[in-house]
Amino acid sequence: MVQMYLSGMEDVFAGEEVAALKAQVLSAKSVVVTSHRSPDGDAIGSSLALKHMFSAMGVPCAVVMPDAYAKFLHWMPGHEEVRFHDAEPEAASALVSSAEVLFCLDYNAPSRAGGLMDAVNQACANAKSSVVMIDHHQEPEDFADIMLSDSSTGSTCELIYRLLQAWEMQGALDSDLASCLYCGLITDTGSFRFSSVQPSSHDMASALLATGMNHSRIHSLIYDAYRLEQVQLTAYALSQKLQVFPEHRCAVISLSQDELLHYNAQKGDTEGLVNRALSIEGINFAAFMKEDDGRVKISLRSRGSFSVRDVAAEHFNGGGHHNAAGGACEGESLHSVLDRMVALIPTWSDDLQYDD
Incomplete structure (x- = not known):
């Protein structure tokens, strides 16, 4: 296959x-959209938006995820049609491997696709x-025929919105499509507080709001839907499992499988814990780790100049962004x-001795 890579330095x-x-998609017999393992709001939001x-183009499309995502994302229009590799591995793999046009959203290497990697x-x-x-x-790894990569953008949903504009499909932007895009926009930009937010991010939000979507309801469904056991798990993690290293301006939270089981933890229950650690006054680097199906999953966050992407890549088999990464x-x-x-x-420690 002829590889084509478009740099984030250009549009x-x-x-x-x-x-x-666009013409290729219109003529394709099978179009499949995938995203990464443990899909988050940007992964599922961009996939369902696409x-x-x-x-709207009259093109049938299958959305296939490696595994399930958190219950607080099940409200998104189109959720009921998503297929999952962990639930039907053979059928899901067949859809992906035989697709005439395959979209890989919010991941930059096949290894990030979990059980779908081989497909x-x-x-x-x-x-x-x-x-x-x-x-x-x-x-990104150079694995696809067309690589639309822009690391200066705060979310993949913003890239899907730019694709909609490039294809002159603004007329297709209804409240359902807008709701999916808004989910990824707010979750991957930290509700517009991360440094990756650009003027275009707010321009996009304005266009999405103009469709009549209920942004207040979406925010509530994502951030105000805690189960009692989830609140208790958060309280336990912060009161018993938080280690703070003030001299190094670091904080770490860790949870074992037994601790997660004790609080009946479900997918998404630990999201945001790493940000709680980072929110401590004087902390510039925070890590959260938990046992997860034979592996230890790690989330890293920083403020300012310290690159957690480098930490993830060098020490924890991961990657991501400058201030938000995982492994x-x-x-x-x-x-x-x-x-x-x-x-x-x-x-x-020396690299973390600074104030914003």
Whole structure:
């Protein structure tokens, strides 16, 4: 396959290849949209938004996720049609590997697709398939035919909105499509407080609000839907499992599988814990880690100049953004990963001695 990479230094949606992609989608017999393992609001929001765009074009489309996502995202229009690899691995893999046009949203390497990785690689190797990556993470692998990558953008939903504009489909922007885009926009920009927010982010929000979508309801469904056990888990994590290293301006929270089971933790219950650690006065780097199906999953956050993306890539098999990243350590114990983190923290201390 001929590889084409469009750099974030230019308008990635201005090229002829993007216009040709619309024609290709219109004529395709099978179009499939995928996203990364443990889908978040931006992953599922961008995927369902793209599905709504294709529906407006009269193009059937399957959305296939590696695994389930948090219940607080189930309100999104189109959720009931999503297929999951962990629930039907053979059928899901067949859809992805045989797609005439395969979209890979919010991830920049096949390894991020979890159980769908092999199927994505098969599609990449299939001369009859066209693979399109749309993503905002740094340092993408060169795996797709069309790579629409812009790491300066705060969310993949913003890139889908730019695709809608490039395809001159503003007329398709109804409240359902807008609701999906708004979900990814607010979750990946921290409700517009992260440094990745640009004037165009607010311009997009204005256009979405003009459709009549209920932004207040969406925010409530995402951020005000805590179960009692989730609140109790948060209280336990902050009161019993939070380690603060004020001399190094770091904080770490860790939760074992037994602790998660004790509070009947569900997908999404620990989201935001790392941000609570970062919100402590004087803290510039925060980490949250938990045991998760034979691996230790890690979320990293920072404020200012310290790059958690570099930390994730160098030490925890991960990646992401400058101030928000993650990783996973397969086959390691929580104790081992936590000890490694604590041992590394003093080596970063000099780089963390600053005020915003």
